[in-house]
Amino acid sequence: MIVVMKPEHTEQDLRQLVSHVEKLGLRTHLSRGERRTIVGIIGERDLIQEIPFTSFPGVEAAHPILQPYKLVNREFKEEDTKIRIGEHVELGGRAIPIIAGPCAVEGREVLDEIADALHALGIPMLRGGAFKPRTSPYSFQGLGELALKYMSDVRSRTGMPVVTEVMDPRDLLLVYKYADVLQIGTRNMQNFKLLTEVGQVDKPVILKRGMAATIKEFLMSAEYILSHGNDKVILCERGIRTFETETRNTLDLSAVPLLKKLSHLPVIVDPSHALGRTDLIPAMACAAVAAGADALMLEVHVRPHEALSDGSQSLTPAALQALLDRVEPVAQAVGRTIL
Amino acid sequence: MIVVMKPEHTEQDLRQLVSHVEKLGLRTHLSRGERRTIVGIIGERDLIQEIPFTSFPGVEAAHPILQPYKLVNREFKEEDTKIRIGEHVELGGRAIPIIAGPCAVEGREVLDEIADALHALGIPMLRGGAFKPRTSPYSFQGLGELALKYMSDVRSRTGMPVVTEVMDPRDLLLVYKYADVLQIGTRNMQNFKLLTEVGQVDKPVILKRGMAATIKEFLMSAEYILSHGNDKVILCERGIRTFETETRNTLDLSAVPLLKKLSHLPVIVDPSHALGRTDLIPAMACAAVAAGADALMLEVHVRPHEALSDGSQSLTPAALQALLDRVEPVAQAVGRTIL
Amino acid sequence: MIVVMKPEHTEQDLRQLVSHVEKLGLRTHLSRGERRTIVGIIGERDLIQEIPFTSFPGVEAAHPILQPYKLVNREFKEEDTKIRIGEHVELGGRAIPIIAGPCAVEGREVLDEIADALHALGIPMLRGGAFKPRTSPYSFQGLGELALKYMSDVRSRTGMPVVTEVMDPRDLLLVYKYADVLQIGTRNMQNFKLLTEVGQVDKPVILKRGMAATIKEFLMSAEYILSHGNDKVILCERGIRTFETETRNTLDLSAVPLLKKLSHLPVIVDPSHALGRTDLIPAMACAAVAAGADALMLEVHVRPHEALSDGSQSLTPAALQALLDRVEPVAQAVGRTIL
Amino acid sequence: MIVVMKPEHTEQDLRQLVSHVEKLGLRTHLSRGERRTIVGIIGERDLIQEIPFTSFPGVEAAHPILQPYKLVNREFKEEDTKIRIGEHVELGGRAIPIIAGPCAVEGREVLDEIADALHALGIPMLRGGAFKPRTSPYSFQGLGELALKYMSDVRSRTGMPVVTEVMDPRDLLLVYKYADVLQIGTRNMQNFKLLTEVGQVDKPVILKRGMAATIKEFLMSAEYILSHGNDKVILCERGIRTFETETRNTLDLSAVPLLKKLSHLPVIVDPSHALGRTDLIPAMACAAVAAGADALMLEVHVRPHEALSDGSQSLTPAALQALLDRVEPVAQAVGRTIL
Incomplete structure (x- = not known):
């Protein structure tokens, strides 16, 4: 998951997000661009997908990186099911x-x-x-x-x-x-x-x-x-x-x-x-x-x-x-x- | 229901439609324009709505005239439900x-x-x-x-x-x-x-x-x-x-x-x-x-x-x-x- | 822009992308998760938005971070236009x-x-x-x-x-x-x-x-x-x-x-x-x-x-x-x- | 065109519609059902299609019978254009x-x-x-x-x-x-x-x-x-x-x-x-x-x-x-x- 912070977010907003996420056993990866700060969230997919990132203060948007489906995913089973x-x-x-x-x-x-x-x-x-x-x-x-x-x-x-x-x-x-x-x-x-x-x-x-x-x-x-x-x-x-x-x-x-x-x-x-x-x-x-x-x-x-x-x-x-x-x-x- | 016949429909098509409809106790009303013949179907709404008119030979289209809902219809109960x-x-x-x-x-x-x-x-x-x-x-x-x-x-x-x-x-x-x-x-x-x-x-x-x-x-x-x-x-x-x-x-x-x-x-x-x-x-x-x-x-x-x-x-x-x-x-x- | 690499991408794919992007004067920021490698692209918005990232070999998806509009953007002019x-x-x-x-x-x-x-x-x-x-x-x-x-x-x-x-x-x-x-x-x-x-x-x-x-x-x-x-x-x-x-x-x-x-x-x-x-x-x-x-x-x-x-x-x-x-x-x- | 009158329409509404339409050189065809009165409008297609029927008092709906296109219509030219x-x-x-x-x-x-x-x-x-x-x-x-x-x-x-x-x-x-x-x-x-x-x-x-x-x-x-x-x-x-x-x-x-x-x-x-x-x-x-x-x-x-x-x-x-x-x-x- 890629979380994008609002331009006006505070350091306190960032700390709250990171601490919430790390308490769940997930890792974060910070990247500060010219206009936006971005937080990558790394770890168990199902856990990540349940977090309502955009309801955290200072968060602008969240982009999922992985598809939410697993068992039906060709990534997990390459050959056609017959x-x-x-x-x-x-x-x-x-x-x-x-x-x-x-x-x-x-x-x-x-x-x-x-x-x-x-x-x-x-x-x-x-x-x-x-x-x-x-x-x-x-x-x-x-x-x-x-x-x-x-x-x-x-x-x-x-x-x-x-x-x-x-x-x-x-x-x-x-x-x-x-x-x-x-x-x-x-x-x-x-x-x-x-x-x-x-x-x-x-x-x-x-x-x-x-x-x-x-x-x-x-x-x-x-x-x-x-x-x-x-x-x-x-x-x-x-x-x-x-x-x-x-x-x-x-x-x-x-x-x-x-x-x-x-x-x-x-x-x-x-x-x-x-x-x-x-x-x-x-x-x-x-x-x-x-x-x-x-x-x-x-x-x-x-x-x-x-x-x-x-x-x-x-x-x-x-x-x-x-x-x-x-x-x-x-x-x-x-x-x-x-x- | 208004049934529109195809320009190339035959008299036989028309007879089949009318006879099918009248057998169900419905009435028909014919109107021949320059380019299309139109058959109005008159009678019990629920009965009419179940007939697959466009699957009859010679039929081009069918336009319902009445709404298919009754009990929820304001036409049947004027005052607001509280x-x-x-x-x-x-x-x-x-x-x-x-x-x-x-x-x-x-x-x-x-x-x-x-x-x-x-x-x-x-x-x-x-x-x-x-x-x-x-x-x-x-x-x-x-x-x-x-x-x-x-x-x-x-x-x-x-x-x-x-x-x-x-x-x-x-x-x-x-x-x-x-x-x-x-x-x-x-x-x-x-x-x-x-x-x-x-x-x-x-x-x-x-x-x-x-x-x-x-x-x-x-x-x-x-x-x-x-x-x-x-x-x-x-x-x-x-x-x-x-x-x-x-x-x-x-x-x-x-x-x-x-x-x-x-x-x-x-x-x-x-x-x-x-x-x-x-x-x-x-x-x-x-x-x-x-x-x-x-x-x-x-x-x-x-x-x-x-x-x-x-x-x-x-x-x-x-x-x-x-x-x-x-x-x-x-x-x-x-x-x-x-x- | 966040570029997501396919799970099966090669190091050569990654190098081609990074080198193309850096030649245009943009910076990149790499993040390797368990299932996906992600490349953040940093720099001039208009330049970034013109690159067809998903046509590079090994690229799965690209997520823009900034809105593509500038002059109409409230981020750039806070007060209402009258x-x-x-x-x-x-x-x-x-x-x-x-x-x-x-x-x-x-x-x-x-x-x-x-x-x-x-x-x-x-x-x-x-x-x-x-x-x-x-x-x-x-x-x-x-x-x-x-x-x-x-x-x-x-x-x-x-x-x-x-x-x-x-x-x-x-x-x-x-x-x-x-x-x-x-x-x-x-x-x-x-x-x-x-x-x-x-x-x-x-x-x-x-x-x-x-x-x-x-x-x-x-x-x-x-x-x-x-x-x-x-x-x-x-x-x-x-x-x-x-x-x-x-x-x-x-x-x-x-x-x-x-x-x-x-x-x-x-x-x-x-x-x-x-x-x-x-x-x-x-x-x-x-x-x-x-x-x-x-x-x-x-x-x-x-x-x-x-x-x-x-x-x-x-x-x-x-x-x-x-x-x-x-x-x-x-x-x-x-x-x-x-x- | 089939014009459907509202259940509460007056005879005056009907006369106004019919007289407006006939003044344009079109013919009408009346059909009274149990719940709705219907007026068929017959004549020149282009003329009919320009009349805003639903803005006439007492009109509920209007259903066109003919397609509005002519020169591109297969009805008017049967063989494929090459x-x-x-x-x-x-x-x-x-x-x-x-x-x-x-x-x-x-x-x-x-x-x-x-x-x-x-x-x-x-x-x-x-x-x-x-x-x-x-x-x-x-x-x-x-x-x-x-x-x-x-x-x-x-x-x-x-x-x-x-x-x-x-x-x-x-x-x-x-x-x-x-x-x-x-x-x-x-x-x-x-x-x-x-x-x-x-x-x-x-x-x-x-x-x-x-x-x-x-x-x-x-x-x-x-x-x-x-x-x-x-x-x-x-x-x-x-x-x-x-x-x-x-x-x-x-x-x-x-x-x-x-x-x-x-x-x-x-x-x-x-x-x-x-x-x-x-x-x-x-x-x-x-x-x-x-x-x-x-x-x-x-x-x-x-x-x-x-x-x-x-x-x-x-x-x-x-x-x-x-x-x-x-x-x-x-x-x-x-x-x-x-x-």
Whole structure:
């Protein structure tokens, strides 16, 4: 940490700061420039980061030198983390799995119809919402356990592992029982209690980036999960909120190479939620793969205009097929393959 | 809802849309312009809002006409909602209470020291964190029930009602037992399960605006609480995320008159979290009162540089006194008074 | 400047950096921590700020210690700058002048009608657009010199000094001839050629904050004007772009105390453009004054629905009168008065 | 345009609106729902868009139905616009040209060194700044005409057409004389006088998206140029401003397919300015091509750490070569080729 003193600071201010810091077992390093005096603080990172330096008298600013995350940091683990899901899928390796399915599971029949279409296209993983976070209390909130059962039955029939969101610590055991991968939604990226809970299970977790989360906050939320013992975390970019209104959110693809540089965790992309409209999804799916995405998450419905949620951004199976035809050569161009 | 057809839509597209909509018991109203055909959809708002119009073939766009919120809407309840807290405080009336206290309760002694200083200044309500949402898993997470007890003891001694955050549905009963007002933090504004739970208790709820929440989303989250039966909701503006880095967030004071126009609920302002630095708090507290705030929420600590969280934005009791001296005449200038 | 080396940097990287920097006449100060080596760069600020430190091999990051602006910096001039306009107005002192008028001058008659109404209300300064920056090439672009003449005639008749925007360096002489205060619009805040030109005249300049400009960039644009010789710069907050759509922009009132802390220049507020709707203007005008604004800029039209631009945010003279009645007591509450 | 009346509007309000609108030669279409009355306005788009509907008494909101841009609109010209530059380059076709060069031309020797390296790599177009928009008045502002001459000499020697920015209408003739393509920088995207001027020349114009410009505003700025007669406009996405600080801006690649859907103009991408750091450029260059970019604009310098501007984001020729090796297969995967 670099602490910058105000030009008008007193020697007493400086002594108070240094003595406080040294009492905590940290060391200081003083440097007096023409206009500012600077105090470097050296020692245990976690200790340093908790000190409210700018509330000390005479302090102007404080600049952290080290990133606040450790376990997710590539500095501490150089090789890519690869995560096995079911028998056939590995995330973070050469193959790029497609994770597809409806926004919400709406009933057994329509789920089966969708899942069969996906299976016929060779899609290796099923996504579907059982508990749905909806902006309106009057909207369809999901079928709950019933939806989990329907998806689990699809898995039995097709072998597709199941990804589904857990919204509430009280539902964790239930979701754990049925799902292969737990998803933490964008609105829960900083639901620290929930992060702590999924940090204590042994199944992979897809952590979606908060709609307005910085990369640092995103990695700190992943750090929560790892620090509680679960190192199977998959980071998912799903669009950030900007001033633009033509798309639902703005897909931040530069997050992909950036996260892969800062962290060893796999990074996947969900263009459906980012765009909120189907027409731009194929181009952005190609771009995501070219940027280095380790998987694509896509909303698919057999009759989007009848969907109980997010129909506007759901591809039909035919549109998914066309997308796959465009994406596969891009994957090969970057030395990978679509699974 | 106004649905705009694409210029190249077919009569078949139009028939499919109209027939789908009419099957749901809604009426349609057609208008053919030179360049676009427009379909007005008339009927039950909640029904209309769930239809994914843009996923119908031939549809270009859909514009909602009515706001999606009802119970919180001033259109449905004209007079201001006033909320009683304890024996002496009423929120939403002429008096503007100050809610002050430490970010986190750090121990009995330091809390008592802070609370006594606040009480001596005549502050009518105490805030303090028992369960703290912290970006880092390595940061102080709060004392939990112990903190609730300490605050409850302060109330017994001073009569100050207590505001504290609930982060987890599993803690609700515990927090309910000790607190006078439940707070939903900015990161939980769209934790719909938690909103549903606090919607079922009979104590007032301070709902903080999400850091990147639109006004519409903010009101929809309040609607969750009201729709589950609790109409004692207090809206709190606490800064939104922008590109600016000189302040922690950007305090959006225009939210105050806007929310009061759209809704009948009281609106309060937390300049501490918005600014993240103490030097700008007094000016912005004055501005908040001038804009129409119904209460101010302020972080206060006796020794900010020793605070275990948010020390950089905590006022000392002396600074709070100076702030009160500046704010009181502003309150009077807008026909109100500081409590 | 604090330069942080990558953990894997070589001694050769360090030598290259130090030698490059010392060749420029700057000094360095080395500090080796457990995880990072840090190089402090000491010397002439302007020189330091031009070095692309992060493009040196082995460099991870660079943190500037000093603000990049000098002439506008309160560190270099402690007392508030006060600016005289005409015979009766002083900006930056105790009195808060109201600057009012139509968005665009639309003709002699309607301007006279507006100006007479303003004059009758005691408004001390007239604003009006002669050259209008319009998003659409098909919108009314202003009357040009004719508008300047009409406003100048109003001044002759009423004594109200005239504020008007200059958009093009080629128009500067013309605008200079007629106007008392030159305005640089939000879209031209970083039109550096134009800033350079208005830096060379001797009339006051209102510099509007760019819609997405940081405070630092805003002050750097003011620095352009001062560095070319004109120190009569008035900073104007007029709303920043965020994700919110209920208002045209988001009025950032915390910019007022922040700018006044960082700089000695006067700071004024334009709520009309920030909000884009009239209903919230009175509350936000009060808040602006409470936050410390040195003047208010307001759009006024006798018949807003006939305005050729920005009618939706134009107050009628009657609404302005009501606003003044609300704002005056707030001004007094903060030790000032409305002019 | 769809105008929504307030629930409390009077018949008099409605008559005033309808009569005002019909006097302008427009037609209206009334629809009374249960909660709102709606007035459709039919007729000449430009006329309608200038009416400040929300300033009429009794009006709640107004929703435009048609896009405000015409000449740039794909609705009015279905086929892609292709733009010839020099003898060998066509923008908007199958080939994707690379436009590379230094941020600023710093001198004849270093430019020649860079240009020769680019020419050796087969790069078909040279970019370089003669007039530089710099945030600080103390930064290097470009060599002006000298820079233009040096670049023109490079063209004579290598055949590479030259792209350079024009910042000031007074420089237009000079820049026109030397350059093959004129560039309008991000800070001038809404410098409407400059847009009007470049709309009157016959050379292609690269229009950079403003840092906080919506897609609609971006297209309206292009409309300015086309409406003044120049239809050779190339749209350039170069990053938007968000809350993220790890990158200089956030590259919005979804703008590429979106712009190509809404408009017939070619769309290019500048990852250098968006990212502000070199390490992420290759991945994002691949992503840009996969998203449909018609060209890439890249900053290249032989010794980035000696660059007088933007060194931190400048690739070396060797890094450019490596990037080309990665991008070429991606181009082929989407049916194109790198030029």
